[in-house]
Amino acid sequence: MSVTIKKIAKDLDLAVSTVSKALRDSHEISAETKARVFEHAAKLDYIPNPYASSLKKGRSGNIAVVLPEVADSFFSAAINGIDSVAHEKGYHTMVYLTHEDIQREQSIVREFRNGRVDGVLMSIVANNAKYEHLRELCASDVPLVFFDRVCEEIPTASVITNDFESGYIAAQHLIEKGCKYIVFLSMPGELAIIKHRQNGYQQALQDHGMQPCIIYCTDSEDENIAILDKLLTGENKPDGIIGSIEKITIPVYTVCHSRNIPIPSAIKIIAFSHLQIAALLNPPLTTIAQPAFEMGKAAATILFKTLAKKYDLKDEKIVIPSVLMMRASTHTD
Amino acid sequence: MSVTIKKIAKDLDLAVSTVSKALRDSHEISAETKARVFEHAAKLDYIPNPYASSLKKGRSGNIAVVLPEVADSFFSAAINGIDSVAHEKGYHTMVYLTHEDIQREQSIVREFRNGRVDGVLMSIVANNAKYEHLRELCASDVPLVFFDRVCEEIPTASVITNDFESGYIAAQHLIEKGCKYIVFLSMPGELAIIKHRQNGYQQALQDHGMQPCIIYCTDSEDENIAILDKLLTGENKPDGIIGSIEKITIPVYTVCHSRNIPIPSAIKIIAFSHLQIAALLNPPLTTIAQPAFEMGKAAATILFKTLAKKYDLKDEKIVIPSVLMMRASTHTD
DNA sequence: GTGAAAGCGCTAACAC
DNA sequence: GTGTTAGCGCTTTCAC
Numbered sequence: 001m002s003v004t005i006k007k008i009a010k011d012l013d014l015a016v017s018t019v020s021k022a023l024r025d026s027h028e029i030s031a032e033t034k035a036r037v038f039e040h041a042a043k044l045d046y047i048p049n050p051y052a053s054s055l056k057k058g059r060s061g062n063i064a065v066v067l068p069e070v071a072d073s074f075f076s077a078a079i080n081g082i083d084s085v086a087h088e089k090g091y092h093t094m095v096y097l098t099h100e101d102i103q104r105e106q107s108i109v110r111e112f113r114n115g116r117v118d119g120v121l122m123s124i125v126a127n128n129a130k131y132e133h134l135r136e137l138c139a140s141d142v143p144l145v146f147f148d149r150v151c152e153e154i155p156t157a158s159v160i161t162n163d164f165e166s167g168y169i170a171a172q173h174l175i176e177k178g179c180k181y182i183v184f185l186s187m188p189g190e191l192a193i194i195k196h197r198q199n200g201y202q203q204a205l206q207d208h209g210m211q212p213c214i215i216y217c218t219d220s221e222d223e224n225i226a227i228l229d230k231l232l233t234g235e236n237k238p239d240g241i242i243g244s245i246e247k248i249t250i251p252v253y254t255v256c257h258s259r260n261i262p263i264p265s266a267i268k269i270i271a272f273s274h275l276q277i278a279a280l281l282n283p284p285l286t287t288i289a290q291p292a293f294e295m296g297k298a299a300a301t302i303l304f305k306t307l308a309k310k311y312d313l314k315d316e317k318i319v320i321p322s323v324l325m326m327r328a329s330t331h332t333d
Numbered sequence: 334m335s336v337t338i339k340k341i342a343k344d345l346d347l348a349v350s351t352v353s354k355a356l357r358d359s360h361e362i363s364a365e366t367k368a369r370v371f372e373h374a375a376k377l378d379y380i381p382n383p384y385a386s387s388l389k390k391g392r393s394g395n396i397a398v399v400l401p402e403v404a405d406s407f408f409s410a411a412i413n414g415i416d417s418v419a420h421e422k423g424y425h426t427m428v429y430l431t432h433e434d435i436q437r438e439q440s441i442v443r444e445f446r447n448g449r450v451d452g453v454l455m456s457i458v459a460n461n462a463k464y465e466h467l468r469e470l471c472a473s474d475v476p477l478v479f480f481d482r483v484c485e486e487i488p489t490a491s492v493i494t495n496d497f498e499s500g501y502i503a504a505q506h507l508i509e510k511g512c513k514y515i516v517f518l519s520m521p522g523e524l525a526i527i528k529h530r531q532n533g534y535q536q537a538l539q540d541h542g543m544q545p546c547i548i549y550c551t552d553s554e555d556e557n558i559a560i561l562d563k564l565l566t567g568e569n570k571p572d573g574i575i576g577s578i579e580k581i582t583i584p585v586y587t588v589c590h591s592r593n594i595p596i597p598s599a600i601k602i603i604a605f606s607h608l609q610i611a612a613l614l615n616p617p618l619t620t621i622a623q624p625a626f627e628m629g630k631a632a633a634t635i636l637f638k639t640l641a642k643k644y645d646l647k648d649e650k651i652v653i654p655s656v657l658m659m660r661a662s663t664h665t666d
Numbered sequence: 667g668t669g670a671a672a673g674c675g676c677t678a679a680c681a682c
Numbered sequence: 683g684t685g686t687t688a689g690c691g692c693t694t695t696c697a698c
Contacts (some may be wrong), residue, residue, distance in 0.1 A: 002447055002473060004691060015669040020693060030667055045469075047447035051384035051393060052691035055674045060384060062427070070412050076403045083403075083430050087437075092449065094395070095428045097416050104420075114335055114380040115675090116425070136378075140335065253613045277608065280586045282615030337675055348685045353677060363683055385675035388690045448691095 003044045012040055023048075059118050063303060066096045066108060066122040068149070072246055074274040074292045075123070078147065081296025082121060089304050091118075100219065102128040109133045113140040119303045121296075123149040127189025143306045143313060147299035148290070149193055157306075157316035159299040163193045166288045166322045167200025170242050170270050173286070175208050177268055177330050179240030183213045183231065185248045194244050197272065201242060213238070217248055224251040232261055240330075243271035253281065268330040272322075284327035291320045336377045345373055356381075392451050396636060399429045399441060399455040401482070405579055407607040407625045408456070411480065414629025415454060422637050424451075433552065435461040442466045446473040452636045454629075456482040460522025476639045476646060480632035481623070482526055490639075490649035492632040496526045499621045499655045500533025503575050503603050506619070508541050510601055510663050512573030516546045516564065518581045527577050530605065534575060546571070550581055557584040565600070566592055573663075576604035586614065601663040605655075617660035624653045 005023070009016045014033070022029045022037035029037075054060045065082055067075045079095065086093045094117060098105040105125050110133060112120055120142060124134075126149070134154045137144055146158040167184075174182050184201045187194055198214060205212045215231060217224045228251050231238065243249050249271045256263055263269055263283055270286045271278075278285040298318050306313055338356070342349045347366070355362045355370035356379075362370075387393045398415055400408045412428065419426045427450060431438040438458050443466060445453055453475060457467075459482070467487045470477055479491040500517075507515050517534045520527055535545045548564060550557045561584050564571065576582050582604045589596055596602055596616050603619045604611075611618040631651050639646055 006691075016692080017670075017694075018668055020691095021668090024693090028667060033667075047444065049388070049448045049691055050444075051387050051448060052674090053693070054384050055382070055388055055676090055691080056693045058674075070403075070409045070416075071406070073404070073406070073409075076406075076409050079403050079428065080430065083428070087430075093428055095412065095416070095426055097413065097420075111380065111383075115382045115384060250610060250613065257613075275610065277583060277610055277614070280583065280590075280614045281610070282613060282617070284615070338677095339675075349675090350677075350686075351684055353675095354684090357677090361683060366683075382675050385690090386677070388675085388692090389677045391690075 002049075003046050004049070005046075008037065008040055008044065008046060011044075012036055054115070058115070059307075060115055061090065062092045062094050062117045063300075064094045064096060064112055064117040064120045064122075066098060066105070066120060068098050068100045068123060068125050070095070070097055072274075073276075074148070074246060074290060077274060077292035078123075078296035081293040081298075082300040085297055085300035085304060091304070098125050100125045100127065102130055106130070106133045109137050112137055112142055117142070119143040119145070119307055121145050121147060121299050121303060123147055124151050124191075125149075126187055126191040126194070129190045143303060145299045145303045145313065145316075147295050148292075149191060152192055155314040157299075157302050157313040157318075159295050159302070159318045159320065160193070161290050161295065161322045162319055163196035163322075164200040164203075166272070166324075167197035167242075168204045169200070169324055170197075170272075170288055171201045171204035173270060173324060173326070173330060174240040174242070174268055175204065175210070177240075177264070179268055180210075181213070181236070181238045182210070182240035182242065183215055183238040184242045184244065185252070186214050186216050186244050188216050188218075197242075197244050217251075221247075221251055224248065225255060228252055228255045229259065232256065232267070233259055238267065240268045241270070243269070243273070246271065246273040246275065249273055249275075249278075249285065253285075257282075263329050264332060270330050278325070279327060281329070283329050286327045286330040287325045289323045289325050291322065294320050335382075336379050337382070338379075341370065341373055341377065341379060344377075345369055387448070391448070392640075393448055394423065395425045395427050395450045396633075397427045397429060397445055397450040397453045397455075399431060399438070399453060401431050401433045401456060401458050403428070403430055406609075407481070407579060407623060410607060410625035411456075411629035414626040414631075415633040418630055418633035418637060424637070431458050433458045433460065435463055439463070439466040442470050445470055445475055450475070452476040452478070452640055454478050454480060454632050454636060456480055457484050458482075459520055459524040459527075462523045476636060478632045478636045478646065478649075480628050481625075482524060485525055488647040490632075490635050490646040490651075492628050492635070492651045492653065493526070494623050494628065494655045495652055496529035496655075497533040497536075499605070499657075500530035500575075501537045502533070502657055503530075503605075503621055504534045504537035506603060506657060506659070506663060507573040507575070507601055508537065508543070510573075510597070512571075512601055513543075514546070514569070514571045515543070515573035515575065516548055516571040517575045517577065518585070519547050519549050519577050521549050521551075530575075530577050550584075554580075554584055557581065558588060561585055561588045562592065565589065565594055571600065573601045574603070576602070576606070579604065579606040579608065582606055582608075582611075582618065586618075590615075596662050597665060603663050611658070612660060614662070616662050619660045619663040620658045621655045622658050623655050627653050
């Protein structure tokens with residue numbers, strides 16, 4: 001096995017406790033002894049066993065990040081933001097993917113209740129109304145911070161973007177560009193962020209005396225293509241589309257291309273997306289871009305604040321606004 | 334604190350060792366006792382402390398994934414592949430981002446040598462020829478598997494794609510499409526995968542009696558735009574471009590769009606990229622797509638094989654071929 | 667200023 | 683079949 005405090009103590013003819021204190025630069029150890037210990041530790045390339053000390057101190061030095069999927073560029077950026085804070089604080093980041101599966105989320109979260117991680121950052125699965133496992137996690141005193149996809153029934157901190165307002169802005173943008181029949185592509189389930197975007201959309205249409213129309217997509221890209229193909233080649237075609245989440249973008253463009261539906265002249269498209277490459281699409285896609293990196297960073301910052309000095313998370317609600325990136329899919333000039 | 338074996342033992346008037354064995358379904362415990370233990374453990378919602386047992390058994394149940402950056406879609410897909418195996422094996426995944434910084438890579442890897450993780454999956458930073466930290470990691474008996482970006486000086490397992498051949502195929506594809514002056518966009522440094530792609534490119538050009546031309550890009554998107562703008566508006570313009578890594582794609586398209594250089598008539602573009610959305614670019618981008626998910630999965634599979642039963646990693650070299658996705662940026666029809 | 671000892675939660679000999 | 687004991691590597695009283 002590798003080099004331990006015991007070995008250093010033996011080599012220098014000291015007690016393990018002395019070495020332990022010296023390594024932690026305790027004031028009760030003489031400068032001379034500290035110097036000897038440090039030197040010998042460096043020579044042997046001593047690296048402390050993190051889990052031995054975690055067992056003693058009751059903290060692991062790890063945090064968990066729980067995500068529905070990482071393929072989505074939003075979550076990549078969020079992990080970057082989280083890691084930027086965690087690394088600075090000397091914490092290690094464990095990543096868990098739920099793949100939108102509530103059972104998987106439950107079994108993952110369950111394990112957090114016995115010391116593997118000191119805190120949890122989480123974006124919950126869609127299409128679900130179960131949250132007993134989250135309640136239990138909080139009851140176990142493991143701090144939990146939601147970001148992006150929050151569970152509003154759990155009283156803890158959250159970092160979100162202004163989804164209602166963004167939904168309103170997206171709809172208003174299409175209305176200003178002359179759209180008369182705007183469809184909102186939604187996802188089934190209880191996901192708060194989509195609900196809020198949808199409500200913003202509905203409010204905007206109502207404010208302009210227009211009739212909302214919600215279409216529900218699924219998790220299958222093939223099914224979504226079929227749904228959209230039917231919508232865009234049917235009787236009552238929309239002239240504006242709002243994609244409520246990033247992955248709906250690809251099927252929309254795919255159908256418009258395959259059916260030769262010109263964007264933006266026949267139909268204008270705006271999507272909630274974080275993709276930088278949206279600017280290079282054919283045509284460039286107007287997006288509502290979420291501040292993913294900043295949200296991850298803010299969520300991690302809150303978590304480390306409570307890890308450093310416990311305080312009540314439930315009043316910590318941060319809203320970081322999304323940004324409308326106007327491009328050619330809604331805009332002729 | 335939370336419920337421990339000790340508490341269960343006390344409640345049931347048993348010894349801790351009996352409870353421990355019962356929970357692990359040991360044959361030396363009576364069915365009746367096991368039943369009592371299981372029932373009581375379930376009732377108290379007992380969750381074992383992973384680091385207590387790891388301290389004892391010398392394994393943490395965690396693996397590390399070390400990546401240069403996670404924003405790139407390749408690495409998102411790779412993490413998915415890794416997680417799919419790790420989750421099945423009951424392991425937990427820790428993610429570390431080096432941001433292409435060798436010092437950060439060194440300090441991260443150093444910490445792996447004392448039990449925090451049982452094994453490491455790694456894609457090394459570019460632009461670097463230091464690997465003493467990797468050698469030390471291997472010397473500490475922590476199994477290391479490279480994927481995608483390997484360090485060839487370290488004798489351990491690796492999962493890569495056929496980079497030389499792909500570079501050759503990319504060049505050949507452009508030659509077949511009529512290109513006479515093909516530029517290869519490279520990155521400075523020692524990165525093996527780029528070197529191999531570049532060598533394949535050079536071989537193809539040589540085989541066709543053509544003169545290779547390598548242009549080195551940087552980590553700055555602005556600088557790359559300047560470099561490409563100069564190249565594409567200068568004296569001696571190329572009629573074919575090969576982008577050696579995904580992130581070079583955006584500046585190439587940006588410059589072509591801003592300078593009104595038509596693709597593919599004036600210039601044909603092919604890029605090494607994993608982006609699905611390449612099909613929606615303007616025009617759709619021909620790519621050499623790496624099997625990111627499969628590579629991550631294969632690398633993780635090798636790691637768990639050696640964690641289950643130690644064997645010599647150094648002869649395990651897996652090559653998973655990339656796929657040419659022919660699209661309109663190289664192809665008129 | 668240094669050391670001895672207890673113990674974090676769990677496992678694994680080795681008794682009985 | 684069950685219990686006792688020692689100990690993984692480290693921290694932390696508490697003696698000296």
